[in-house]
Amino acid sequence: MRALDYEVPDDLYYSKEHEWVKIDGKTAAIGITDYAQQSLHEVVYVDTPKVDSQIEQSQSIGSVESVKSVSDIYTPVGGKIIEINEELAENPELVNQDPYGKGWIAKIRLVDFDKDREKLLTATQYADYIESLEE
Amino acid sequence: MTEPTQKTHLYEFHKQTGRMTLFAGFDMPLWYKGIIIEHMAVRKNVGMFDIGHMGRTIINGPESEAFLNYVTTNDVSRLAPLSAHYSTICNEHGGIKDDFVLSRLGPDKFLMVYNASNRKKDFEWLVQNSKSFKTKVEHVSNNIAMFAVQGPKAQQTLQKIADSDLNDIERFKCGWTKLVQTDVFLSRTGYTGEDGFEVFVWDTPLSDPANAETVWNAILKAGKEFGIEPCGLGARDTLRLEAGMCLYGNDIDEDTTPLEARLGFVVKLKKERFIGKDALLKQKTEGVKRKRVGLRMLEKGIPRPHYEIWKSGQKIGHVTSGSFSPVLERGIAAAYIPTEHAVENVTVMVKIRGKLAKAEVVGFPFYDSTKYGYRRQ
Numbered sequence A: 001m002r003a004l005d006y007e008v009p010d011d012l013y014y015s016k017e018h019e020w021v022k023i024d025g026k027t028a029a030i031g032i033t034d035y036a037q038q039s040l041h042e043v044v045y046v047d048t049p050k051v052d053s054q055i056e057q058s059q060s061i062g063s064v065e066s067v068k069s070v071s072d073i074y075t076p077v078g079g080k081i082i083e084i085n086e087e088l089a090e091n092p093e094l095v096n097q098d099p100y101g102k103g104w105i106a107k108i109r110l111v112d113f114d115k116d117r118e119k120l121l122t123a124t125q126y127a128d129y130i131e132s133l134e135e
Numbered sequence B: 001m002t003e004p005t006q007k008t009h010l011y012e013f014h015k016q017t018g019r020m021t022l023f024a025g026f027d028m029p030l031w032y033k034g035i036i037i038e039h040m041a042v043r044k045n046v047g048m049f050d051i052g053h054m055g056r057t058i059i060n061g062p063e064s065e066a067f068l069n070y071v072t073t074n075d076v077s078r079l080a081p082l083s084a085h086y087s088t089i090c091n092e093h094g095g096i097k098d099d100f101v102l103s104r105l106g107p108d109k110f111l112m113v114y115n116a117s118n119r120k121k122d123f124e125w126l127v128q129n130s131k132s133f134k135t136k137v138e139h140v141s142n143n144i145a146m147f148a149v150q151g152p153k154a155q156q157t158l159q160k161i162a163d164s165d166l167n168d169i170e171r172f173k174c175g176w177t178k179l180v181q182t183d184v185f186l187s188r189t190g191y192t193g194e195d196g197f198e199v200f201v202w203d204t205p206l207s208d209p210a211n212a213e214t215v216w217n218a219i220l221k222a223g224k225e226f227g228i229e230p231c232g233l234g235a236r237d238t239l240r241l242e243a244g245m246c247l248y249g250n251d252i253d254e255d256t257t258p259l260e261a262r263l264g265f266v267v268k269l270k271k272e273r274f275i276g277k278d279a280l281l282k283q284k285t286e287g288v289k290r291k292r293v294g295l296r297m298l299e300k301g302i303p304r305p306h307y308e309i310w311k312s313g314q315k316i317g318h319v320t321s322g323s324f325s326p327v328l329e330r331g332i333a334a335a336y337i338p339t340e341h342a343v344e345n346v347t348v349m350v351k352i353r354g355k356l357a358k359a360e361v362v363g364f365p366f367y368d369s370t371k372y373g374y375r376r377q
Helices: A034-040 A113-117 A123-133 B011-017 B035-044 B064-071 B116-129 B154-159 B210-222 B233-242 B277-286
Strands: A019-024 A027-032 A043-047 A060-066 A070-074 A079-084 A106-110 B019-023 B026-031 B047-050 B055-060 B084-090 B096-106 B109-114 B136-139 B145-150 B174-179 B182-187 B196-201 B229-231 B290-297 B308-311 B314-325 B330-338 B347-352 B355-362
Touching (some): B026 B233, B047 B210, B047 B233, B055 B116, B096 B182, B109 B116, B233 B314, B290 B314, B290 B347, B308 B330
Antiparallel strands (some): A019 A027, A027 A106, B096 B109, B145 B196, B174 B182, B182 B196, B308 B314
């Protein structure tokens, strides 16, 4: 679906800090949302976490830097990092060009997604949330 | 109580095409297409900025030169008619009240262009200190629109619609001409490090901005073949930082002297008297303890204002301006550090979000001035 000028894919969960999470069995991919990348604009660095790190939901696991500002990446789910998007080191602009696809940031082995989900928003809820921010 | 948001002559254009931001009480464009695109347009071709938020004051009367020599640090007696110079106003302690460009319009008439954030403070200071001089200080910001056309193709762009030969206006000179039949004052100055002009559309009240819009649109059209971009405050900031120029409130303020900021070239201590002279003379004699330097990141990460600078396990200073440099494609910063470390090629650490990252002290500008900037070959 779309909310204002922002894309909000239906099959993802979202955090209020503007990260998305895509569940695939026991693992999940995470990234920042279209709203987040449009607000940051022109991403020039992505500071990604290390593979094998144990992380907890809402923990800052890295940062996204644009020309004007820097934002923490707060992981929407806890677990263990099993893969990071190596391409972002060379092409950080992928976060702007394709935030839900080639701009993914990390893959995580989930520990307790049922619990993590309590804090997350569905696409409809997230769409309402960003509309409320722009009012 | 907050003051109402102010707008410039070109507000309607910005609102329709730009991402807006609040700066010094003005609703201004941050960018149109993006900071990097706009930045590189100025470094490679030409870009145009609305700088109508800046303060403009005319100083007129038989003792204007004496007054300005007293209230500013540069030597106004050496400023010929239709010339401009960069200068500072200091307080009694030598701290910078503001930095600005002064143009001499005639023997006794001057135009001062200063920071938007200091509009009220500067005007009041000028009025207060002018009382014992035969001179009149008049605030004209709302009656003159102002753009900056900057970049290696700036002259070619303006020449297409100008009534006179722009070769006649050399760097830091100014003059009157017409652009698309509209009277303008041009000053070959800017805040990007590039060649370019600042365009003043005279007698254009904020309430009737038609002349300003006509000139703005004509410049965009004339520059189209050269790849002109309208540029917002984002690119204005990254361009001036790459050129090593100061931003008031970040790099200089009332607790920083021009000598510390490495603006000694605008402090003429041989002048008989000026506000701040005694303090600056004393500092010059004793030597400055800290200096503004450039830092170029040797590792990933972008330094931002207030980030700490470390050397040999000690905190030695902090970043005052920092950004990603589109030309160098890495982080750069301006920072104040003790004079003993303010030497080119010295390595320091910048604390970026808890982690120390290596940077080296470099001179200004940050870019290779044989390839970029007004001195380019």
